Amino acid sequence: xxxxxxxxxxxxxxxxxxxxxxxxxxxxxxxxxxxxxxxxxxxxxxxxxxxxxxxxxxxxxxxxxxxxxxxxxxxxxxxxxxxxxxxxxxxxxxxxxxxxxxxxxxxxxxxxxxxxxxxxxxxxxxxxxxxxxxxxxxxxxxxxxxxxxxxxxxxxxxxxxxxxxxxxxxxxxxxxxxxxxxxxxxxxxxxxxxxxxxxxxxxxxxxxxxxxxxxxxxxxxxxxxxxxxxxxxxxxxxxxxxxxxxxxxxxxxxxxxxxxxxxxxxxxxxxxxxxxxxxxxxxxxxxxxxxxxxxxxxxxxxxxxxxxxxxxxxxxxxxxxxxxxxxxxxxxxxxxxxxxxxxxxxxxxxxxxxxxxxxxxxxxxxxxxxxxxxxxxxxxxxxxxxxxxxxxxxxxxxxxxxxxxxxxxxxxxxxxxxxxxxxxxxxxxxxxxxxxxxxxxxxxxxxxxxxxxxxxxxxxxxxxxxxxxxxxxxxxxxxxxxxxxxxxxxxxxxxxxxxxxxxxxxxxxxxxxxxxxxxxxxxxxxxxxxxxxxxxxxxxxxxxxxxxxxxxxxxxx
Amino acid sequence: xxxxxxxxxxxxxxxxxxxxxxxxxxxxxxxxxxxxxxxxxxxxxxxxxxxxxxxxxxxxxxxxxxxxxxxxxxxxxxxxxxxxxxxxxxxxxxxxxxxxxxxxxxxxxxx
Numbered sequence: 009x010x011x012x013x014x015x016x017x018x019x020x021x022x023x024x025x026x027x028x029x030x031x032x033x034x035x036x037x038x039x040x041x042x043x044x045x046x047x048x049x050x051x052x053x054x055x056x057x058x059x060x061x062x063x064x065x066x067x068x069x070x071x072x073x074x075x076x077x078x079x080x081x082x083x084x085x086x087x088x089x090x091x092x093x094x095x096x097x098x099x100x101x102x103x104x105x106x107x108x109x110x111x112x113x114x115x116x117x118x119x120x121x122x123x124x125x126x127x128x129x130x131x132x133x134x135x136x137x138x139x140x141x142x143x144x145x146x147x148x149x150x151x152x153x154x155x156x157x158x159x160x161x162x163x164x165x166x167x168x169x170x171x172x173x174x175x176x177x178x179x180x181x182x183x184x185x186x187x188x189x190x191x192x193x194x195x196x197x198x199x200x201x202x203x204x205x206x207x208x209x210x211x212x213x214x215x216x217x218x219x220x221x222x223x224x225x226x227x228x229x230x231x232x233x234x235x236x237x238x239x240x241x242x243x244x245x246x247x248x249x250x251x252x253x254x255x256x257x258x259x260x261x262x263x264x265x266x267x268x269x270x271x272x273x274x275x276x277x278x279x280x281x282x283x284x285x286x287x288x289x290x291x292x293x294x295x296x297x298x299x300x301x302x303x304x305x306x307x308x309x310x311x312x313x314x315x316x317x318x319x320x321x322x323x324x325x326x327x328x329x330x331x332x333x334x335x336x337x338x339x340x341x342x343x344x345x346x347x348x349x350x351x352x353x354x355x356x357x358x359x360x361x362x363x364x365x366x367x368x369x370x371x372x373x374x375x376x377x378x379x380x381x382x383x384x385x386x387x388x389x390x391x392x393x394x395x396x397x398x399x400x401x402x403x404x405x406x407x408x409x410x411x412x413x414x415x416x417x418x419x420x421x422x423x424x425x426x427x428x429x430x431x432x433x434x435x436x437x438x439x440x441x442x443x444x445x446x447x448x449x450x451x452x453x454x455x456x457x458x459x460x461x462x463x464x465x466x467x468x469x470x471x472x473x474x475x476x477x478x479x480x481x482x483x484x485x486x487x488x489x490x491x492x493x494x495x496x497x498x499x500x501x502x503x504x505x506x507x508x509x510x511x512x513x514x515x516x517x518x519x520x521x522x523x524x525x526x527x528x529x530x531x532x533x534x535x536x537x538x539x540x541x542x543x544x545x546x547x548x549x550x551x552x553x554x555x556x557x558x559x560x561x562x563x564x565x
Numbered sequence: 566x567x568x569x570x571x572x573x574x575x576x577x578x579x580x581x582x583x584x585x586x587x588x589x590x591x592x593x594x595x596x597x598x599x600x601x602x603x604x605x606x607x608x609x610x611x612x613x614x615x616x617x618x619x620x621x622x623x624x625x626x627x628x629x630x631x632x633x634x635x636x637x638x639x640x641x642x643x644x645x646x647x648x649x650x651x652x653x654x655x656x657x658x659x660x661x662x663x664x665x666x667x668x669x670x671x672x673x674x675x676x
Contacts, residue, residue: 433621453657
């Protein structure tokens with residue numbers, strides 16, 4: 009007879025599982041077939057084994073990558089002693105303690121540890137006084153309830169539920185079955201009363217009770233009468249000799265903001281909680297039935313919250329990716345260009361989300377001319393950012409190969425009109441500056457840039473064509489203006505002028521024009537910062553509604 | 566958004582009421598225009614008198630409608646855009662393509 013020992017496994021939420029070492033070889037690893045499955049990446053698929061030889065348990069590393077440790081010493085083969093701490097690979101999610109039952113009876117109904125510990129099953133089934141028994145069941149239920157608050161993985165939670173159900177009903181075995189994608193009930197948890205997983209995919213149980221409970225959406229209780237297995241082939245199982253069965257449907261319920269306002273959709277059954285026993289004596293009292301039904305309710309609730317938690321984790325991943333996308337987008341736009349002989353330029357784009365639909369570029373041409381481009385893709389977020397990146401790339405390539413402004417814009421429009429979604433457009437202001445201060449520009453449906461002269465006159469660069477991506481037949485014709493030394497051109501997106509304050513008032517074009525006029529003697533960098541500061545102080549306290557982008561160009565005096 | 570269809574001579578007038586923004590309203594406009602084209606109604610006047618707000622999807626629906634009608638040699642014109650809509654059509658340069666009217670009679674006789 010094998011010496012009785014167990015592994016106490018406590019996760020970082022303080023939920024403890026007890027696994028009895030009831031086999032000659034107990035396997036540990038990442039694969040599901042292992043007796044103890046650990047999901048950490050640092051755990052090998054088949055990592056270690058605990059074998060029982062010569063009245064001793066040995067922990068043996070079976071060729072793991074990250075090693076096996078006992079009390080922080082790496083081991084290949086090591087005899088286990090009571091209270092030894094096991095570490096499998098780099099898995100620090102779980103604390104694993106070896107308990108030798110001959111040294112100390114490790115089962116305590118209530119743990120004194122501040123961590124939540126689920127008591128191990130009582131070994132004997134000696135009758136307890138009824139009142140006491142009910143109390144104990146209640147305590148058990150409270151424990152499980154608390155575990156939900158800490159436990160993370162769905163399997164852990166479901167396992168706890170089944171263990172609790174077994175304990176409450178004093179059943180021999182417990183199962184939890186869930187509806188799979190094919191619409192069949194599938195075993196999720198199969199446990200015996202010693203908290204061992206029962207192996208296999210199918211179990212001999214009363215299929216008819218399960219069917220009845222599942223289809224009729226009601227609890228089915230058979231108390232202390234001999235049950236003949238109707239649903240199983242007679243030759244494989246003649247008689248399971250079951251005395252008592254309880255089967256409770258798991259009902260989906262809707263998670264609402266207010267937990268009290270939870271509504272149960274009665275018809276939506278997603279599985280069953282099933283326990284049975286072949287010992288006579290009646291396993292179900294009214295209290296335990298109620299507790300069992302509450303457990304089933306908790307099971308569905310926890311399944312739902314686990315699902316939500318996974319969604320939350322997905323969202324976190326997405327945020328990380330968006331953060332990277334933002335880095336890429338920032339890298340795409342030049343933050344500064346080397347000092348130019350005849351002009352200064354400063355630019356900045358502030359997306360309202362991780363990534364924005366605004367973009368700008370400053371592109372030197374081979375012949376010494378310089379391109380300023382500022383665009384706004386309709387919509388926000390990733391889809392808009394992708395189109396912005398694509399447009400920016402097209403501009404860079406075409407201007408680098410010395411195409412004319414008209415050619416570049418006309419061909420970009422054709423591509424967008426023919427390819428992009430019907431509600432994606434780009435408004436674009438694109439200008440080319442030569443060495444004599446001639447600014448040639450095309451405005452495709454964009455806000456009119458402001459030109460402030462040193463003579464303290466301001467004007468807007470009028471002329472307007474259709475935004476890009478609407479009609480493939482539009483011809484874009486450039487217009488030209490002459491800049492004098494000291495003149496300032498401010499190109500911006502509507503995020504600047506449509507910034508709203510707490511009185512629902514817009515920043516507006518007039519305010520921007522006035523601001524530019526006043527700061528015409530500052531450097532391009534100072535003007536850019538001045539405008540951004542003013543917009544931020546104008547909208548103080550309110551979230552940024554749209555991407556904000558600015559290019560300030562100043563001809564040197 | 567509510568959409569009513571009426572005719573004046575050989576012109577079909579689409580009366581919109583509500584915001585022409587992303588979602589059902591822009592979708593329904595596109596569907597209605599597709600239907601009208603299928604019924605061989607190719608002279609369309611889009612009445613925006615009761616449309617306070619248009620967003621980029623709404624603009625998209627108008628552009629798409631204009632393009633589909635043009636593809637079958639029809640015409641789509643715009644009636645009474647709100648101040649905000651008019652501003653949007655101006656900024657985006659669409660006024661140079663979408664003929665716009667303040668008066669229904671003038672719009673009808675322009676077809």
